[in-house]
Structure formats: C-alpha cells, structure tokens
Amino acid sequence: MSFGIDLGTQSCRVAVWQNGQPVIVLDEEGNRALPSYVAFSGDGRRFGSIAKAQQGANIENTVFGIKGFLGRDIRDTVIRTRLSRMPYRTSRTAGAAVLKVEFLGNQETFVPEEIVAMQLSKLRRLVDVHTGTQNECPVIAVPPGFSRHQRQALIDACDIAGLRTPYLIDDTSAAALYYAFYSSPALPNPNDPASVERLILVLNMGAGITSASIVAIEQGLVETKVASSNLALGGDHFDEAISKSLAAHLKSKHGIDVSDNPRSQARLLILAERARKELSSAMKASIDLEAISQDIRIPPVTITRDYLDGQCPGIYDDLLKLIKSLFQRSAFTRADIQEVLLVGGTTRMPGILSNVQAYFSGDTPICSVRNVDEAVALGAAIYGVLKGHPEGQAMPEKLEDMLLMDIVHDALGVAVLAESVDLKGPSTLPADGGSFHESVFEVVIPRNTTFPCRRRVDFSVRNVGDRTVNVQVYEGDSKQPMANAFLGSFELHNIPTVPAGSDRAEVVVDFDINSDHSVVVSAKDSKNRRRSMAIRVGRLSKIEKETMQQKAERFDEYDRMQEYRLRRRNDFEEYCYGARESIERLQTGVHECLEWLQGEGSTSVLDEDLERREEGVVELLRKALPPGYFIGRDAADCAPQADPESHSQTDDTPLYDCYD
Amino acid sequence: MTSRIGLKAFLKQSFYEVLGVSEDADAEELKKAYHQKALEHHPDKNLEDANANTRFTRVKEAFETLKDKDRRAGYDLSRTAQSPPPTGASTGSAYRAPPNRPSNAE
Numbered sequence: 001m002s003f004g005i006d007l008g009t010q011s012c013r014v015a016v017w018q019n020g021q022p023v024i025v026l027d028e029e030g031n032r033a034l035p036s037y038v039a040f041s042g043d044g045r046r047f048g049s050i051a052k053a054q055q056g057a058n059i060e061n062t063v064f065g066i067k068g069f070l071g072r073d074i075r076d077t078v079i080r081t082r083l084s085r086m087p088y089r090t091s092r093t094a095g096a097a098v099l100k101v102e103f104l105g106n107q108e109t110f111v112p113e114e115i116v117a118m119q120l121s122k123l124r125r126l127v128d129v130h131t132g133t134q135n136e137c138p139v140i141a142v143p144p145g146f147s148r149h150q151r152q153a154l155i156d157a158c159d160i161a162g163l164r165t166p167y168l169i170d171d172t173s174a175a176a177l178y179y180a181f182y183s184s185p186a187l188p189n190p191n192d193p194a195s196v197e198r199l200i201l202v203l204n205m206g207a208g209i210t211s212a213s214i215v216a217i218e219q220g221l222v223e224t225k226v227a228s229s230n231l232a233l234g235g236d237h238f239d240e241a242i243s244k245s246l247a248a249h250l251k252s253k254h255g256i257d258v259s260d261n262p263r264s265q266a267r268l269l270i271l272a273e274r275a276r277k278e279l280s281s282a283m284k285a286s287i288d289l290e291a292i293s294q295d296i297r298i299p300p301v302t303i304t305r306d307y308l309d310g311q312c313p314g315i316y317d318d319l320l321k322l323i324k325s326l327f328q329r330s331a332f333t334r335a336d337i338q339e340v341l342l343v344g345g346t347t348r349m350p351g352i353l354s355n356v357q358a359y360f361s362g363d364t365p366i367c368s369v370r371n372v373d374e375a376v377a378l379g380a381a382i383y384g385v386l387k388g389h390p391e392g393q394a395m396p397e398k399l400e401d402m403l404l405m406d407i408v409h410d411a412l413g414v415a416v417l418a419e420s421v422d423l424k425g426p427s428t429l430p431a432d433g434g435s436f437h438e439s440v441f442e443v444v445i446p447r448n449t450t451f452p453c454r455r456r457v458d459f460s461v462r463n464v465g466d467r468t469v470n471v472q473v474y475e476g477d478s479k480q481p482m483a484n485a486f487l488g489s490f491e492l493h494n495i496p497t498v499p500a501g502s503d504r505a506e507v508v509v510d511f512d513i514n515s516d517h518s519v520v521v522s523a524k525d526s527k528n529r530r531r532s533m534a535i536r537v538g539r540l541s542k543i544e545k546e547t548m549q550q551k552a553e554r555f556d557e558y559d560r561m562q563e564y565r566l567r568r569r570n571d572f573e574e575y576c577y578g579a580r581e582s583i584e585r586l587q588t589g590v591h592e593c594l595e596w597l598q599g600e601g602s603t604s605v606l607d608e609d610l611e612r613r614e615e616g617v618v619e620l621l622r623k624a625l626p627p628g629y630f631i632g633r634d635a636a637d638c639a640p641q642a643d644p645e646s647h648s649q650t651d652d653t654p655l656y657d658c659y660d
Numbered sequence: 661m662t663s664r665i666g667l668k669a670f671l672k673q674s675f676y677e678v679l680g681v682s683e684d685a686d687a688e689e690l691k692k693a694y695h696q697k698a699l700e701h702h703p704d705k706n707l708e709d710a711n712a713n714t715r716f717t718r719v720k721e722a723f724e725t726l727k728d729k730d731r732r733a734g735y736d737l738s739r740t741a742q743s744p745p746p747t748g749a750s751t752g753s754a755y756r757a758p759p760n761r762p763s764n765a766e
Contacts, residue, residue, distance in 0.1 A: 197691070221695050388707040403699050450720060452703060452713045514713060515703035 002137040002387065003127045004380025006171065007119070007154075009067045009208030010236065010273075011035045013374055014123045015381035016131060020396055022178070022381035024374055025123075025130045033373065034126075037064045038118055040103040044562045045555065047122045055270075059087050059263045061101045066119075068208055068231070069097045069112045071146075071153030071539070078232065087262035096539060104558070113153050113540065114548055117160035121556055124163065136164045139384040141171040141376045143204075143211045144409050145229025147485060148475060151517075152538045160548045167387055167516065170406060172202040172213035173224050174379030175343040177404055179369060180217045181382055199225075199332070200339045201323065203356065204376065205346040208234040212322050214332055220402035226330035226448050227409055230322045233315065235276065235346035241311040242272035242303065246287065249301060256293055264292055279305050280348040309351045316355045323359065330448060334359075340366045343375040411447045412511055412519065415439040415472040415481040417462065426458040426505060429469035433489055441474055441481045444511045451513040458505035467495045469507055471523050473535065487519070490533045495525045502526075582624040589620045667711045675722035675735065683736075687727060694723040 004022065006013040011033040014025045024032050027048055039051035040061040046054060055062040065086065072079045074092045083090050089100040091109075099110050120138065127135045140154060151168055158166040169177075179200075197218040204211045213227030246268050250256040258264040271287050278285035283305055289298040309316075327333055340356060347353065347368075357366060369375045385399055418440045420428035430439055445455050461467055469492050476484025498506050504526045512520045522532030540548070593613050601609070664670070676683050679693040697719045699705060706712035725731045 218695060221699065386704055401699060403702055403704060405698060405702065452716055453720060454717050512713075 001131060001133060001135045002139055002167075002381070002384030003124070003135050004174070004377050004382070004384055005120070005123055005138050005140045006174075006374075006377035006380065007067060007116070007140055007142075008033075008036060008206050009065055009234065010206070012119060012123060013377035014127055015374070015377040016127055016135075017381050017385045017396075018131075020398060022181075022378040024377065025126050027126055034119075034123065035064075036067065036119060037062060038115055039063070040101040040108070042102075042105055044104070044559055045118065047119070052270075055266055056263055059266060060089055061103070063088050063099055063101065063110075063115055065208065066099075066112050066115045070116060070157070071112075071150035072097070073149075087266055094539075111540075111548075113157045114160055114552065116154065116157040117548070117552055118555070120157060120161040120163060121552065124161070136162070137166070137384065137387075138163050139167045139169055139380040139387065141174045141380045142168050143209045143229040143231065144170040144172060144213060144227035145209075145211060145231055147410075148487065148535070148537045149485070149539070152536075156538055156540050156545060159545050160552050162549060162553070167383065169380055169383050169404070170211070170213065170224065170227055171204050171376045172211045172227055173215070173222065173404055173406055174377075174383060175204055175341065175369075175375040176200065176202050176213070176215040176217065176222050176224070176379070177382050177402070178375045178379035179341055179367075180220055180222050181379075181398070181402065182369065183217075198338045199336050200341050201326070201337045202341045202343065203319075203323070203347065205319070205342075205344040205352060206234050207236045207346065208232075210234055210319065210322060210344075210346075212326055214326050214330065214337070220399070221405070222403070223405045223450070224407045225332065226326050227407065228322060228325050228329065230318060233318045233322065235349070236273070237315055238276045238308060238312055238346075238349075239269055239272040242275060242308070243268040245311060246272065246289070246301070250289070250292065250298070254293070254296055254298055256296070256298075258292070267291060275303055276308065276349070277345075279303070279308055280350065305350060316351065319352065319355065320359055323356075337364055340364055342366060342368050343372045345373045347372055405450050406517075407448050407450050408445060408513060408517075409447055410475045410485075411443040411477060412445040412473065412475050412487075412513075413441055413443040414459075414509060414521075415474065416442045416459070420460070426460045428462050429459045429471060429507060429509075431462050431465060431468050431470060433470050433472060439472075439481055440479050441476070441484055444509065445513065447477070449513075451517065452515045454510060454512045456508055456510045459507045459509060461495050461506045463497075466493065467497070468493045469495065469523070471509060471521065471533075473519075473521050473533075485537075487535045487537060488521075488533055490521075490523075490531055492523050492525060492529075492531050496527055498526050579624070582620075586617075586620040586624040589617055593617055667714065670715060671718060674739065675726055678719055678722040679726070681726075685726070690723060690727055694719065697723075 001016065003025070004015045012035075013033050015022045016025060017023075026032060027034050029049060031049055034048035035052040037046075037048065037051035037055065039046040039054055039058055040063070041058060045051075051062060052064075055064075068082060069079065074080055074083070074095050074097050079097070083097050091098050091100060097112055099112070099115065101108055101110070120140075124135060124138070138158060140158075142151060142154060146154075154168065155166055179202075197216050200215050200217055202211075202213050202215060209229060209231050210233040211227065211229040214225045216223045216225060243265070247258050247265070250258060256264075258268065271289070275285040275287050284302050286300045286302045288300045290300075292298060337360065340360060342353070342356070353366065360366075382399065382402070383404065385396065386402060386404065415430060416427035416439060417430055418438050421440055421442070427442055442457075444457050445453065449455075459469070461469055470489055471492065472481065472489040473487040474481050474484040475487055478484050492507065495506060498504050507523055507525055509521065509523045512522075514520070519535040520532055521535065522530055524530035593616070596613065601613075665673075670678070676685070679685075679690065679697055681689055681693045685693070698716065701712060701715040701719050703709075703712035703716060706715075709715075725735050
C-alpha cells in the first residue's frame, strides 16, 4: 500500500487512505506530526518529539533541518553558511554536506540522504503499525522549486530506506488535490460554482520553504498552470529573528552572552518558535527565559504581534514577490485569481493573511482547509491511490474522476552555437562539449508544460571535420547554458549530409517527459540512426547506495532490538507489580484465616465454613503464582526475528499468557 | 473503461476527431473536450496501458494546436492543402513540433 508524506523542514506528517478518505497516522505518543529531528546516542536513535525534547542534553548529536541540505551543492555559499550555523558537527566531501555524530560509541558520518532515509523508515514503521500491513510505496510532497538534483536525492533516500517505487508530487499540487477532493460536488452542476473551472492560487508556507502555484480545478480535475518556490522563506525566519533579539536582550540587560553557547541558542530558538505560534491566536506572548542561566533569575519577556511584524518586514515582501513571480512566469494576472488557498502552518500567522488579503485587495476569497498543516500529507495520500496503490484493487468511486495534471517548472533544452541562432533555419548543435563559451541555451520544452509530453526540434550540423554533434542537455531559465543546471550530454557521430532542398533535417532531437517526470533525450540523423539518454542526475553511485542501505538496515535492526528489549523490560515490570499485589493479597488472606482458626474457628467448626475458607486460600495461592512467566514457552518464541514479516507477528503476541 | 480504437487509428485521427469536437468548436467547447479526453487518456487513468503516454500527448497536442488561433488556421490549411483522405491524417509523426519554435519568452 502507499502512504503520503509531507517531509517538512521542521516537522513531518504522514497519511494513508482508509475507509474512503485520507487520514493522518499518529506517532507512538499520539502526535499528529513528527518533528524532523533525529537524535543519536550510545543506546540508539530517537525520532520526533522525543528527539527534539532531548536536544538540549545532546546538542552535538541531535540533527535537524536536513531538508535544506538535501541535494544541495556545498559550494553554494548560502548553504555553507547555513550548515556552519547548525549546532551539530558537519564537514564536506565531494561537494556535499556530511554530518558527524557519536552513535553507539562510534564516530559515524552520514550524508543528508541517509538522515532523510532514517526519517522515512521511521514514518514507514508508523504506517505499518497503523495499518497492520507492510507499506513500501511512499508519495513524497516536495516544493515545486526543488531541482532535479534535490528530487533525485530524495529518491536516493527512499532507495537507502528500502522503499520501492516512490513518487514525488509538488506540495502545492497535493494541497490542491486535497482541496478538490473535499470541495468539489460529486456530480457536475452548472449552478454550483464549484463544478465549473476555478482558478486558484495555492500558497503553502512551511517552516523553511514557501511554495506558490496557480491551479485550475474543475470537478476532480486539477491542472497546475504555474508554480514556484522560495527555498529560503518560512516561519523559522521569524523564529531566528526573535531568538536574535532575545540574545541581544540577554546580553544588554543581564550580561549573558550566548553567542558561543550552542545549547542556549538552540533553547532560544525553541522558545522563539513557541512564542511565534502563540502569537497566531493571542495578541501577545510571554517568553520564559529562566532555563537559560542557572546563576541569575531572568524575568520573562513579553512580545506582541506588532513587535513580531516589525522584526522581519522583509519576509512579507519576499512572500509577495513569490506570488508576483507566478504572474511573471505565466499569462495570468492578479485579477484572474478566483480563490486563494492557504496551507502550511506558517499561514496561521495573522500577518501572512493580512498581507495576502491586502495584495488581492479584499475581493478574492481567501480559503483554507480544516487543518492547514495536514492538507499536503492528505493530498499526497490521495495521489498514492490515484497512482494505483493498493495494487489490484478497484479505484474508489470518489477518486474515479480525479486527475492531477502537473507541469515541468523549468525549461529543458540544449546548447546550440550562438552564431547560428539568428539565422533562418534550424540552429546548429556544437561539435564538442568544450564550445560552451560560444553557445546559447535553446529551449525544447518550455516551462509550465504539462507532462507527460514529447517535443521534437530540428537541428543542423556544423560543416567541418568528422560531422559530430554533442547534445548537451540543460534545465533552467537562462540564455547562458552554464547558468542553468547541466543534466547530461551525449554524442552522435558520422552524421550524413542532407542534400540541399531536402525537407529532412540533419539531426532531430526528441525530448520525452514521462508521467513520473523522468526525461529521455534522443537524437537521430537523416538515416534514422539514433542515440538516446535517460537523464540521471544522482550524486550517489549504486554501490554507495547499497552500502548505505545495508548500514541503514543494521541500524533499523538495532532499533528493533532496542524496542523489543524496552517492551520486554516494561512487561516484566508490570508482571512484578502484579505479583507483588497478589502476594500481598495472599498474605492478608492467610493471616485472616489463621486469626479465624485461633479465634472463632478453634471452638465450633462447621464443614461449609471450613470448606469456603480452604477454597479461598487455595484460590489466592493459585493467583499469586500464575504459571505465565516463561513457563511452557520457548525462549525462541519471544526473541525478535530479523524477518520483518514474522516480526510484526511477535508484536501482537503478549509475552505473558495465562494458561488457566 | 470505454472501448477504444487502436493506437494506430487513434494517431491517424484529426485533432478535431481526437478531441471529439466539430470543426467550428469554440474555446469553451475545446477546453471541456480536452478535460474529458485527458481524464480518458492520461497515463494515471490507464495504469496498465503502455501507450497511454502517447495517447495523452496526442490529446494535448490537439488541444494546444486548436486553442491557438494562428496554429489552428495553419493546421486547417495544411489539411486542405493535402489531397485529404476523409479522416484527415496530416502528420506522419505524432509529435511534429509546431512551426514556431518554442522559446524562453513564452
């Protein structure tokens, strides 16, 4: 079966399809969200709220905010600065970030993909427990602005976690799908505004990333028109601003400098996050700073909404800039938007709502779904069913007419010789890969194209040398190939000349984008000799991934053993408390009988009295020594097994049976 | 599932036939037809059909050509210019790019 994941910068949510609708899966503590924290220690890993809660005591080995490093080039200065600000230890190899933690008494290094794989495994285990079945087909929501490299890193993380056939869906599309699922009437009705096509702007503002898209919804048909993300805009910018001003306050008023104390900084960040969330419903929030210092008593500080808005005016500007970029990237205008849909926890902030409202001058209805935090995960779960999971089952009736038509966000194309572009006729492909200084980017598939799709473009060949072309594939918006993302290249040799006046092109290049967003580029000459290339941008080799997968399995197995030991310990404790209670009851019972025997029972004895008391003591004795604990059971029955399928069975078997 | 014609015959159909509209269909009719045909041919709605990509691509191409006034005029012209079989197949290849090259400035 499939499950939908909203893999957030600050917290994750996971949903499955159940009883005709998507539902959120709870964690062991009953939380609806799992903070995106992984903590390493001498006795195993912790996830979610437990990992977040122990951060202060284990600051160097608690890892969080990994989403921002996934598939990113460490040579990017923004990424490098962000990485250096993290309280955990990091380094870099081959252009990628590496995290160093102490785990089970060893120094371990992990790449971001491995950490995300751990989170995915954890979420999958929650789903397995929830459904009682094995689940291995995740649908993961990603910001539309995620590059191919970032998407591939996420797919690699799925491979490492042993998850099969992962699908990625844009988070704004997932939210739109969920919105269409709940807001569209079952049957088309021309009088109902929900059954004609509506143009909706979806804004998903999370903790670290904000995405926006324009979608057309008609009944269950969701068609993305244009989408964009700001990968460095989100609620945690407010948190950082608040924690910075708290640090300044501590320094000036109380003489406490936290600048070289990562533990206090992490603490301030959590306090800031809590205050920011409180300000979504209250006009002011009080921040208790007592935990910062043991030496001095620090009175709490109070912050207001106005103060919060004043701290980071740039955030609202960036948000409106993101919305405006949608109009720049498409033919739509602000007046075309019929509804605005706000999702993501940060959109709860009143400042966000009022700024969006002001931008749309109050005429456009601003809608929301019941739980803004969960729409993305729930929409991803719906998409999983649409993609055919669970296998072999009929499509639920409500989803029969639902379809998501998604788009490519960046143009795809090839490098061509600059000198040939303004001439009449097809552009010329370069003969080798070294000619990029004289080449420009020619678009084959424009951005905002619905996929699956295929485009064919004719090219000519430079009439010198051995008549070879080098097809260099790029993705991006710049005329300069080097400013775009390089996706791969291949060559076609010994291209025959085409007679003048022929309507055949020297080389035709086809771009195919399949329904899973994968790209195949092929080129063929006039004699139909063809070469093609499937675009693969992964950073990790197959062997590296296999090694990481084995490592991940070992750690998962260790966690299972730990969980089993913990459960066994707790069961034993419960058993001992039970035994103590029975023994106490037996003692009281025996004592009463002895008293009776020496008192009333020493003179006149009735048969039935004696019988009743005898039976009572025997019963108490029997209860005090139940034959449950390890009696009549093989030790092998209780041990966890490596095979996960049989393991899930031992989960359900109580350790202490009663055999009466 | 609706009974469907074979892939070869499907690709031979004119853009109007692909969308199931008359030759004087207006923009609104085209969009309605496109949505209906997308639901019918999209690969997500035909998970077992390896040809769904090709069918959907054809539907999309038909809609994109006919919704654009100039491209529709060019397409109509190319159909009448050829000695037309009544089913009006004009493209040897299903995916011939439109004469105007796509560019960044779309």
